[in-house]
Amino acid sequence: MMQKKTLNTSIRCLLYFFGMLLVWEWVRPVGQLTNTGNLSVFLVFVIFSLLLHYLQLNWLGRFAFLSGYTILSLQYLYYDVSLFNVIWIWDMIEEFKNNLRSIFAGEWLNLSNPFRSLLFFILIWLVTYLIHYWITVKKKIFLFFLSTVTYLSFLDTFTIYDADQAIIRTIIIGFIFLGLLAFFRLLDREGLEISAVNLGNWVLPLGLMLVLSTLFGFAAPKLDPQWPDPVPFFKTQSGKEGSGGNGKNGINQMGYSENDDRLGGSIEGNDTVIFSHNAKDNPYWKVENKDIYTGKGWKDTAYFEMSEFTDNQDISAQMLPKDTSNIKLDEYSVDITVKKTYNHVVLPEPSYLKKIDTKDESSFRFDELTEKLHSWSADGVDKVKLNQYTLDYLVPSYDLDSLKKVTDEQLYEEVPMWSEYTQLPEIPERVRELAYEITAEKTNWYDKVKAIENYFDRPEFVYDKTDIPYPEGSQDYVDQFLFETQRGYCDNFSSAMIVLLRVNGIPSRWAKGYTTGVTSTYKGNQVKKVTNNNAHSWVEVYFPGTGWISFEPTKGFSNSASFYDSSVDSTSTSQNDMPDQNADELKKPDAAEGKTPAKNLDEPASSGSSSTDSNWSWITFTIVGIGLGLIGFYVYxxxxxxxxxxxxxxxxxxxxxxxxxxxxxxxxxxxxxxxxxxxxxxxxxxxxxxxxxxxxxxxxxxxxxxxxxxxxxxxxxxxxxxxxxxxxxxxxxxxxxxx
Incomplete structure (x- = not known):
């Protein structure tokens, strides 16, 4: 006869195992529906939490073990320094303090990723405790089982998550779970010593019933849907009807991301503050470039070369082109305060870096291909995250007369890595025909670039962040935008311009970072706050004898690059203010309507770039209204x-x-x-x-x-x-x- 204690232990072990499987069905969709990665870390946490309950470790021991695991996991996921370098502990404490302030201030969107992960760990911790409570105390799991099925059904209906297999797994796990719990309750209530034969008599019919019902479910004929699809109705009622693509398009959140393999999809706002600055020249802020267009998104060339320099080292000679006779330089300085710490340094664009002052011993590594700048410790052993630093930089103005002398006849050897910056995958022929058509009457590179840039001012192109589809199957991302949707945000506009430039043999690359930010007052001083809503992408074109110059095809944006014409006047002017006799006769929509070009529009985090909503007056009105309401409430x-x-x-x-x-x-x-x-x-x-x-x-x-x-x-x-x-x-x- 099998002793009751042994049987109890065996059944409890099975119950905790199936409880872990049900919890995992809750966690699995998170990886697909959000930017959350490393889900295995959370799975291990679920296993440890339930295992400690099963081993009946006292609460203090469980708390110490799981707290330690959580802290070490956060260090592993977010703090790119050695575990034994205690600086990450202080960074974590400071970051959590700032997040707690955001919570009490009601600024939920300002929560950082490490803090969100901490909250996720706590949520899983609570769920695993509930599983333990339902197993050992209540011996009932039906409510959790039903909630899991409802949760998966909701995700399957209203999101891109395909829950067909998950629901089947959950049904099988749930029925086994319910059957074992019923047996467990019977065993406990009757105080019986049950033999292995009797246990088999209970389990075998349960297993047979599950097998037969599953086979019947698959084999039985299926009726067509008897009710209308509720999803379009709900989306219409909420004003959030999604983009085309039969519900396969997710809603991305604005912000910077390193992964740009798959562009597309609608985006929603995220006003988390990344950094603030006091720059006088309102620059864009560049994080990196990418050079390989895949037809779906952007990648880096595998080959790269690093240059290194130290804190306060003047590197302007390394950054400037060999010949500066075609550019004028003005020197600026900017103080940057980082709110959401990365180990990369944002650089003002267009500019040439002179030096960085961190008030500390630091070193830097500059990727000469992507132009991504990383901060390191003075000994170069660990990456560090800067909280404050000062940049000295040189802002160029470009000579139009020199730029208009650049033609296709110039030697390709004058352009570094020509093949990488004119690379294209196999693209539809109509894209090539359009590129040649736009530039047919232009004889020099600058006029061709401006003609392509101005092409996107046509009324058929619409700036929009919603109802933006992903390209399907073998469909090309740029082809879809140019000839089918003709609506999108900066990723669409910038990628399309680069493809059209490269068809014409003009070297160009995809730049990404942030726009200048929104002005606010802090301690009596005016600063600009750069948020995830300011994430943006634009175009950079290489001109032999001058270097890389930025251009802005996205509607509603105004690039900060400046030009002067040495053959006419030495006065420097903004790119968009320069007269261009060869430009398309259409004007920028904002300029034509007498409007100030928007500086903040939004783009998706999944694509690595975004921009902010331009309707700041509505936001300001709302904030002022809420503020007045709160004041009125307080007065009352x-x-x-x-x-x-x-x-x-x-x-x-x-x-x-x-x-x-x-x-x-x-x-x-x-x-x-x-x-x-x-x-x-x-x-x-x-x-x-x-x-x-x-x-x-x-x-x-x-x-x-x-x-x-x-x-x-x-x-x-x-x-x-x-x-x-x-x-x-x-x-x-x-x-x-x-x-």
Missing amino acids: KSRRKWLPWIYIRRYKQMKNHAVFSKAYLTLLTQLQRAGIKRPEGQTLREYAVSVDSRYGVNEAHMQKLTKEYERIIYRGDTEKESLKKNFELWEKLIKKTTT
């Missing part, structure tokens, strides 16, 4: 403290008994606000005694005022001298209600 709630002073001015001169009666009734109302309630049925004299007792008034102010009020009510007269004395008593008493 604090009226007990300020209303008496208005009443005192109003009743300063009590000239007759009618005024005194009004003042007395006002005092009663104010006493109610002060928390001295008058019980139902209590006389005014009894109430006056309780008021004097509350305020410790030995002279019985309230009792005297009440006596005078009753005399006026019943006799209808009073003396002027008594009115003056009564007002003094009334004033003293009503002032006490403000404390």
